[in-house]
Amino acid sequence: MTKDDAFAADLLRGHTDTIVLGVLRRGDAYGFEIYKAIRDATGGDYEIKEATLYATYRRLEKDGLVESYWGDESQGGRRKYYRITDAGRAVFGSNVAAWTATRRIIDSLLDVKESQQ
Amino acid sequence: MNIDIHRLLDEAFLGIEMTPDAQDLKEEVRANLMARADELEAAGATPSDAAHQAVAELGDVRELLEETADAAPSRASDPYTALVQRHHVRPNPGFVVRAVVWSIVAVVGTTLAILGASGVIPLPLGPQIGLFGMASTGLALLVGDSLSQETTTNHPMPQNRAAGYFLATLLGAYGLGFVALVAFGSMPVWGIVFAALGVIASIILFSFLGATQTNRHKAWTRQLAAATPPNRFEREPETAARFGVYTAAIWLVTFAVIAVLVFTVGWWWAPIAFVGGCTLMMLLLARMMFAPEKKSDTPAR
Numbered sequence: 543m544t545k546d547d548a549f550a551a552d553l554l555r556g557h558t559d560t561i562v563l564g565v566l567r568r569g570d571a572y573g574f575e576i577y578k579a580i581r582d583a584t585g586g587d588y589e590i591k592e593a594t595l596y597a598t599y600r601r602l603e604k605d606g607l608v609e610s611y612w613g614d615e616s617q618g619g620r621r622k623y624y625r626i627t628d629a630g631r632a633v634f635g636s637n638v639a640a641w642t643a644t645r646r647i648i649d650s651l652l653d654v655k656e657s658q659q
Numbered sequence: 660m661n662i663d664i665h666r667l668l669d670e671a672f673l674g675i676e677m678t679p680d681a682q683d684l685k686e687e688v689r690a691n692l693m694a695r696a697d698e699l700e701a702a703g704a705t706p707s708d709a710a711h712q713a714v715a716e717l718g719d720v721r722e723l724l725e726e727t728a729d730a731a732p733s734r735a736s737d738p739y740t741a742l743v744q745r746h747h748v749r750p751n752p753g754f755v756v757r758a759v760v761w762s763i764v765a766v767v768g769t770t771l772a773i774l775g776a777s778g779v780i781p782l783p784l785g786p787q788i789g790l791f792g793m794a795s796t797g798l799a800l801l802v803g804d805s806l807s808q809e810t811t812t813n814h815p816m817p818q819n820r821a822a823g824y825f826l827a828t829l830l831g832a833y834g835l836g837f838v839a840l841v842a843f844g845s846m847p848v849w850g851i852v853f854a855a856l857g858v859i860a861s862i863i864l865f866s867f868l869g870a871t872q873t874n875r876h877k878a879w880t881r882q883l884a885a886a887t888p889p890n891r892f893e894r895e896p897e898t899a900a901r902f903g904v905y906t907a908a909i910w911l912v913t914f915a916v917i918a919v920l921v922f923t924v925g926w927w928w929a930p931i932a933f934v935g936g937c938t939l940m941m942l943l944l945a946r947m948m949f950a951p952e953k954k955s956d957t958p959a960r
Contacts, residue, residue, distance in 0.1 A: 573687060574694035592691070593718040596684070600723070605878045606814070612686075619690030622683070627873040629814035636815075 547587065558590055558598050559607075560641070563626055563634040566608060572621035573599070599624060607633055661696050663710035668692065671720050681724055688717065739883065746879055748811045754804060761801040768794025772836065776843040784846060791836030799829035813875045823868050831861030891948050902947050909939050 554561070565571060565579045573595065581589050602608040607630035613621040626634070648654075672685050692713045699709035772790035775782030782790075803825030809815040816824075834857025840846040841854065874881070892899035913936030920928040 572694075573691040577691070577695075578698075591718060592716060593720075593723060596688070596723045606874050606876060606881060609873065613690075615690070619693050620686055621690040621694075622687040627875075628817055628820055629873070629875050629877075631817040632809075632815045635817065 550587075554584070555590060555594065557637075557641070558594055559602060560634060560637040561590070562595070562598050562602065562624075563607065563630050563637075566624055566626040567631065567634060570623045570625045572613065572623045576624070602630070606630075661693060661700075661706050661710050663707050664689065664692050664696055664713065667710055667714040671714060671717070675721065675724065684720070684723060688720065692717065742879055742883065743811060746811055746877065748809050750810075751808060754808050757804055758801060761797045761804065764797030765794050765801065766797075768792075768797060773839065773843075776840050776845045778843075778845070784840075787840060787845060788836075791840070792833060795829050795832030795836055798832045799825045802828040812877060812880045814877060816875060820868065820872075823864065827861045827864035827868060829861075830857045830864065834858035834861060898947060902943065905943055905947075906940055909936055909943070912936070913939075 561580060562576060565576050571579070573592075577590075577592060577595060599608070599610070603610055603624075606627060608624045608626055610622050610624050613623050615621055668685065668689055672681070675681055677685075692710075695713040695716070696706070696709040699712055700706060704712065768790050771780070771782075772787050772794060774780045775787045775790065803821045806816040806824055807818060807821040834854045837846070837850050837854035837857065841848060841850045876884075892902070913932055916932040916935075917929045920926075920932055
């Protein structure tokens with residue numbers, strides 16, 4: 543992993559809660575689906591560790607931002623699905639607003655030009 | 660099906676005390692590992708390699724369990740006031756101003772509309788309807804705006820759902836406004852159609868919102884609630900059942916009295932019976948839920 547990658551992975555990890563809420567906004571999902579959605583979105587370059595994700599689920603559930611329920615699969619293990627709550631949606635909304643504001647500040651401080659993209 | 664997963668998972672959880680919490684985590688991890696191993700197998704790995712890689716990616720499960728174990732108990736011992744202070748959220752000044760404005764709009768609108776409808780102020784029907792519209796919009800804005808505020812105990816409600824409550828309140832209040840217009844005789848009886856439409860739509864919308872509502876209480880409030888001893892109805896279901904039967908009896912009698920009043924002295928006496936029934940039920944509730952407990956060894960016979 544290069545230095546750039548480490549920087550990006552660090553940034554990503556700081557927003558795990560919001561990212562998970564963002565994935566769940568699209569629909570209920572169990573752990574591996576969430577993990578895969580994040581991995582696919584990053585093109586597989588940076589992944590958030592599964593252990594980090596389990597800790598995130600537990601914290602989000604304790605804070606009432608997600609609810610969980612067991613699926614009724616008969617084959618193999620039973621999947622624990624997560625569903626975003628209204629409180630979760632509200633927190634997601636305010637986190638996204640905070641992120642947008644922060645990104646603008648950082649872009650201007652680092653002198654990032656839109657045209658570079 | 661991949662057998663290795665189960666063996667490796669058992670090894671990973673070896674020596675961990677199997678609390679319900681740990682058991683839950685293990686089952687959750689199991690299903691996720693199987694999905695990951697299936698994926699690896701589809702990419703060409705042998706079942707055994709897939710299982711080993713999936714479990715290796717997981718890391719140490721002990722860390723997960725430790726993290727949640729220390730979080731909870733330290734908070735529960737704090738007294739209520741300290742908790743409230745720590746989590747205190749100041750009301751947003753903009754919201755306070757808006758709430759006052761919405762309330763004034765609602766009160767002024769209702770007052771003028773009723774004065775107009777009862778003929779104290781000479782107003783044509785159009786403006787009366789407009790005033791009730793203004794009043795119910797004020798009331799609905801107050802409801803919607805309040806629900807989307809973050810408070811010390813609750814997370815804010817998302818905009819869409821708060822808008823739903825706004826609409827439900829608007830329809831319900833406007834419907835009641837039409838009831839008032841018809842009752843005061845400033846609108847012909849067919850106006851009751853609007854009233855019914857508004858109130859019924861509002862009931863449907865409120866039921867939908869209520870049924871799909873999820874918890875908005877913040878974590879510390881819920882922990883506190885979990886630590887509070889159960890009330891009498893939870894401890895003694897038979898007392899709760901008795902209360903239910905009494906309540907049904909009270910309301911049956913109340914509605915009978917309402918019917919009698921309507922057909923004898925006139926419909927405007929009906930609310931008296933309603934208030935009576937309500938009061939009786941509240942007294943009964945207070946008596947049954949909070950009455951000093953009788954000692955179980957001296958049965959009251």
